[in-house]
Amino acid sequence: MSTLEIKDLHVSVTDDEKGEGQEILKGVNLSMSTGEVHAIMGPNGTGKSTLSQAIMGNSAYKVTQGDVLLDGKSILDLPVDERARLGLFLAMQYPAEIPGVTNVEFMRAAINARRDEDKQIPVMEFIKKLEAKQKILDMTDEMSERYLNEGFSGGEKKRNEILQLLMIEPKFAILDEIDSGLDIDALKVVSRGVNSMRGDNFGSLIITHYQRLLNYIVPDQVHVMMDGRIVKSGGPDLAKKLEDEGYAGLRDDLHLDVKLTDEI
Amino acid sequence: MRANLIDKYKDEVTSFSESKNEPDWYKQVRLDSLAKADELSLPKYEKINYRSWRLDRPGVINADSEIKNDNKPQADNYIYQAGNQTLSSSLDEELSDKGVILTDIFSAMNDYPELMKKYFMTKVTKAEDNKLTALNAAFLNSGIFLYVPRGVHINKSIQAMFVQDNSVDCDFVHHVLIVAEADSEVTYLENLVSTGSGYKNKANIVVEVIAADDSRVHFSALDQLSKDTTTYLSRRGCTGNNTRLDWAIGFMNDGDVIGDFGTDLLGEGSHTEAKVVAITTGDQVQGIDTKVTNYGQHTIGHILQHGVILQKSTLTFNGVGHIVKGARGSDAQQESRVLMLSRKARGDANPILLIDENDVTAGHAASVGRVNEDQMYYLMSRGIDEKTAQRLVIRGFLSSVISEIPEKDVRASLTQMIERKLINGQQ
Ligand SMILES: Nc1ncnc2c1ncn2[C@@H]1O[C@H](COP(=O)(O)OP(=O)(O)OP(=O)(O)O)[C@@H](O)[C@H]1O
Ligand SMILES: [Mg+2]
Numbered sequence: 253m254s255t256l257e258i259k260d261l262h263v264s265v266t267d268d269e270k271g272e273g274q275e276i277l278k279g280v281n282l283s284m285s286t287g288e289v290h291a292i293m294g295p296n297g298t299g300k301s302t303l304s305q306a307i308m309g310n311s312a313y314k315v316t317q318g319d320v321l322l323d324g325k326s327i328l329d330l331p332v333d334e335r336a337r338l339g340l341f342l343a344m345q346y347p348a349e350i351p352g353v354t355n356v357e358f359m360r361a362a363i364n365a366r367r368d369e370d371k372q373i374p375v376m377e378f379i380k381k382l383e384a385k386q387k388i389l390d391m392t393d394e395m396s397e398r399y400l401n402e403g404f405s406g407g408e409k410k411r412n413e414i415l416q417l418l419m420i421e422p423k424f425a426i427l428d429e430i431d432s433g434l435d436i437d438a439l440k441v442v443s444r445g446v447n448s449m450r451g452d453n454f455g456s457l458i459i460t461h462y463q464r465l466l467n468y469i470v471p472d473q474v475h476v477m478m479d480g481r482i483v484k485s486g487g488p489d490l491a492k493k494l495e496d497e498g499y500a501g502l503r504d505d506l507h508l509d510v511k512l513t514d515e516i
Numbered sequence: 517m518r519a520n521l522i523d524k525y526k527d528e529v530t531s532f533s534e535s536k537n538e539p540d541w542y543k544q545v546r547l548d549s550l551a552k553a554d555e556l557s558l559p560k561y562e563k564i565n566y567r568s569w570r571l572d573r574p575g576v577i578n579a580d581s582e583i584k585n586d587n588k589p590q591a592d593n594y595i596y597q598a599g600n601q602t603l604s605s606s607l608d609e610e611l612s613d614k615g616v617i618l619t620d621i622f623s624a625m626n627d628y629p630e631l632m633k634k635y636f637m638t639k640v641t642k643a644e645d646n647k648l649t650a651l652n653a654a655f656l657n658s659g660i661f662l663y664v665p666r667g668v669h670i671n672k673s674i675q676a677m678f679v680q681d682n683s684v685d686c687d688f689v690h691h692v693l694i695v696a697e698a699d700s701e702v703t704y705l706e707n708l709v710s711t712g713s714g715y716k717n718k719a720n721i722v723v724e725v726i727a728a729d730d731s732r733v734h735f736s737a738l739d740q741l742s743k744d745t746t747t748y749l750s751r752r753g754c755t756g757n758n759t760r761l762d763w764a765i766g767f768m769n770d771g772d773v774i775g776d777f778g779t780d781l782l783g784e785g786s787h788t789e790a791k792v793v794a795i796t797t798g799d800q801v802q803g804i805d806t807k808v809t810n811y812g813q814h815t816i817g818h819i820l821q822h823g824v825i826l827q828k829s830t831l832t833f834n835g836v837g838h839i840v841k842g843a844r845g846s847d848a849q850q851e852s853r854v855l856m857l858s859r860k861a862r863g864d865a866n867p868i869l870l871i872d873e874n875d876v877t878a879g880h881a882a883s884v885g886r887v888n889e890d891q892m893y894y895l896m897s898r899g900i901d902e903k904t905a906q907r908l909v910i911r912g913f914l915s916s917v918i919s920e921i922p923e924k925d926v927r928a929s930l931t932q933m934i935e936r937k938l939i940n941g942q943q
Contacts (some may be wrong), residue, residue: 309897310893311893331896331902332893332896333896333897333900333901333902333905336896336899337781341897344894344897348890348891350891350894350909351912351913352913352915353912358895358908360897361908362898383703399912399915420899421899431837457794506842
């Protein structure tokens with residue numbers, strides 16, 4: 253079993269225009285183990301993506317206080333690629349496009365990066381695995397032969413993130429709005445992909461705005477984030493409650509002084 | 517004062533010409549060009565200074581090289597030359613029956629004197645253009661002639677392999693003449709490589725492409741001359757009416773090289789796409805000047821140059837788009853971008869637009885920048901280390917030319933060349 257612990261995490265970003273640091277995360281605490289699925293919900297702009305980027309090690313996000321531990325060891329001093337090789341994966345809200353590099357080539361490079369020089373994945377083994385994973389996601393070879401995300405539709409990009417997840421098989425996957433922009437059929441397919449990973453050696457942190465996704469990928473815990481903090485945690489019912497009552501209701505219940513984007 | 521080139525080299529050039537059993541007319545071209553070389557000056561390119569390379573000082577032109585490595589192109593239609601010799605060549609019978617010619621330049625002078633007199637350094641590049649083109653005509657010691665008659669469409673690519681030899685003391689003075697007659701079509705691909713070591717040599721290479729009315733010519737090149745070879749490399753073409761002439765050039769040399777590329781869009785409605793990718797490493801200098809001139813009405817000239825600079829090297833891209841008066845309805849666009857991977861590297865991307873006609877469209881984009889951080893982050897977030905990620909991003913940046921290369925195995929070898937050069941440059 254592996255663990256991922258986030259302790260009192262404070263994160264700032266530097267605003268390009270103003271040139272000064274702005275605190276986005278204001279003390280996030282969260283612990284999870286492999287075998288578990290956690291969901292994070294919360295209003296726009298509260299820091300959900302910031303949390304995922306800070307865990308992964310995006311240099312635009314500065315950790316000013318607190319720690320992130322993988323299996324008890326701090327990973328904050330490690331560069332992005334080392335964190336990935338230790339078992340972290342982030343399906344991004346906005347994946348980059350890389351022309352000239354095919355999906356297949358990229359996935360093979362990613363898998364081989366985790367293996368010794370003399371133990372690279374044999375071509376046949378790779379192809380078999382790829383075919384099996386594509387099948388789960390209703391994907392064709394045609395897409396895998398294309399350049400990485402280049403010209404992919406929004407939904408295709410999301411599906412491609414999940415294909416990478418299934419190929420790389422990390423310990424912990426953070427899925428940032430993997431459901432946004434997906435039609436209802438694609439949502440089922442992508443959920444099927446994530447569910448196929450579930451087991452004792454895999455944990456996932458799912459960021460979403462819609463309770464609907466959680467009908468397909470049923471979480472063990474749901475956390476609500478507002479203004480840079482986790483303000484409430486609970487079971488799957490919490491997501492349903494939010495869907496019915498909205499964030500304003502929860503905020504008022506908790507007597508929080510937080511302004512929501514859509515309020516005038 | 518230095519002796520005139522003509523006085524100093526007249527005898528050598530004459531005896532070389534005789535040793536090759538050249539016809540008298542070409543011997544005369546050599547001597548006339550030699551005399552002209554004395555009067556002419558080196559070509560000038562914006563922001564590229566190469567005077568100290570001494571490309572205008574001829575060296576040995578006749579030496580027997582023993583090439584051992586077999587680099588024969590894997591193609592049905594090819595020609596394979598090393599040093600001064602043609603090692604082998606092959607052309608489908610069906611094509612030779614239709615009058616297609618693929619032969620070494622010396623045979624061409626004897627066997628097809630009328631075609632050679634008509635096209636050799638008369639339409640595109642002329643001996644009197646500058647000192648280096650004059651020296652090319654005077655000291656020529658290898659090359660080929662490819663001729664595609666009117667109405668002939670060749671659907672398989674024609675490949676050439678040229679090996680320049682540094683195991684002997686000998687300049688590589690090379691000329692490629694390609695003529696595509698009206699309504700013909702050809703895809704040509706050349707490899708330029710160095711072999712051997714021991715000597716530092718100069719190369720003077722002139723490629724001419726004459727693409728007549730309604731013809732389609734696709735020209736690709738993979739250049740990998742060694743660090744011991746200092747080179748002037750000119751590749752220029754001209755078009756007839758409604759011609760399409762495209763260039764895809766992978767400039768992966770390790771030595772100092774001047775590239776002088778481009779097209780004269782003479783015919784009405786003709787179109788050229790000139791794409792160049794380059795990588796520089798070590799302390800080498802590469803300067804590339806790609807010039808498209810719109811003479812005909814409704815002509816389209818697009819230039820795209822992408823380059824990567826590592827270590828202490830220098831890479832300069834000039835993109836010159838010139839629309840002459842009267843070329844109404846023409847379009848000149850260009851994009852030159854360089855990525856600098858080291859603080860000690862030097863790079864430049866100079867867009868030059870010369871527009872002498874009102875009723876036209878023209879535009880340019882140029883940049884000198886660094887590797888895209890979002891792309892790097894994305895790749896590294898999948899566990900790929902920084903250097904590998906950098907190479908993948910760069911390959912993407914250079915893909916505009918890679919994807920233009922018509923043959924899958926040649927595309928793969930360009931990708932390998934890029935990989936090799938980047939790995940060397942990352943150390
Ligand atoms: N790189 C950045 N530079 C400047 N500000 C940023 C940056 N990333 C995030 N922010 C700011 O931090 C705040 C939180 O953003 P974040 O993307 O984490 O929100 P989110 O909870 O993921 O929202 P959404 O639900 O809309 O995706 C926002 O105000 C945002 O503008
Ligand atoms: Mg977000």
